[in-house]
Structure formats: structure tokens, C-alpha cells
Amino acid sequence: MTLIAWAWGLKRDVVALWIAARDPRIPWYAKTMAGGVAAYALSPIDLIPDFIPVLGYLDDLLVVPAGIWLVMRFIPATLMAEFRAEAARRAGRPSSYRAAALVVLLWMAGAGLLAGLLSRSAPGLL
Numbered sequence: 666m667t668l669i670a671w672a673w674g675l676k677r678d679v680v681a682l683w684i685a686a687r688d689p690r691i692p693w694y695a696k697t698m699a700g701g702v703a704a705y706a707l708s709p710i711d712l713i714p715d716f717i718p719v720l721g722y723l724d725d726l727l728v729v730p731a732g733i734w735l736v737m738r739f740i741p742a743t744l745m746a747e748f749r750a751e752a753a754r755r756a757g758r759p760s761s762y763r764a765a766a767l768v769v770l771l772w773m774a775g776a777g778l779l780a781g782l783l784s785r786s787a788p789g790l791l
Contacts, residue, residue, distance in 0.1 A: 680752035702732035704764030
């Protein structure tokens with residue numbers, strides 16, 4: 666399998682997880698995990714921004730495939746094959762604005778927490 670085929674397979678699997686997260690045949694815990702992985706992968710905002718050298722792409726290269734692998738262990742193979750076929754049929758890429766908003770809120774909360782810690786430990790710094 667070439668790197669390009671692997672990347673296209675990941676993209677298809679992300680869309681398949683997005684479909685699985687909305688399917689009533691999937692248990693709630695698998696839906697939650699599938700929705701979270703798909704929302705993170707489809708979000709225009711990453712937890713580690715891509716402009717940070719090396720680390721910025723680690724989430725795309727490690728976290729997303731690991732999340733897909735984990736979630737697929739909770740989805741029956743026959744259903745996953747059905748979701749993959751549906752994902753291949755859909756040419757478009759869904760976007761998740763809710764997930765993007767959640768990531769922005771997480772970054773803001775982290776920045777606020779960091780600023781609060783810095784202001785307590787070094788009062789003249791901020």
C-alpha cells in the first residue's frame with residue numbers, strides 16, 4: 666500500500682466514523698468516540714497547530730490514525746464495511762463547526778489557565 670492510498674483510506678475512514686456516529690445501530694459509547702475522532706479530524710483547527718514544526722503534524726500522523734483504530738474495535742466489521750462504502754460514495758468532506766468551536770474554547774481555557782498560573786508565580790511578568 667502506498668502512502669497516498671493510506672492517506673485516502675484514512676480520509677474515507679474519518680467520514681465513515683462520522684456516519685457511524687449518527688447510526689442508531691452503534692452503541693452510545695462507540696458513537697461518542699466515533700463522533701469525537703471524526704470531529705477532531707474534520708475540524709479546521711487542531712489541538713497542536715500545524716505551523717509548529719514537527720509537533721504540528723504529529724496529531725495528523727499519530728493521533729487521528731490511533732483514534733480511528735481504537736474506535737473501529739468497537740464497531741462491528743460488517744457495519745464498518747457499510748459505512749466505508751457510504752463514505753466512498755460521498756465525495757465531499759463534512760466540516761464540524763461545533764468541534765472547531767470546542768477546540769477554540771479549549772485553547773482559550775488553556776491560555777487563561779496558563780496566564781493565571783504565570784501571574785501567580787511571577788506577578789511582574791504579566
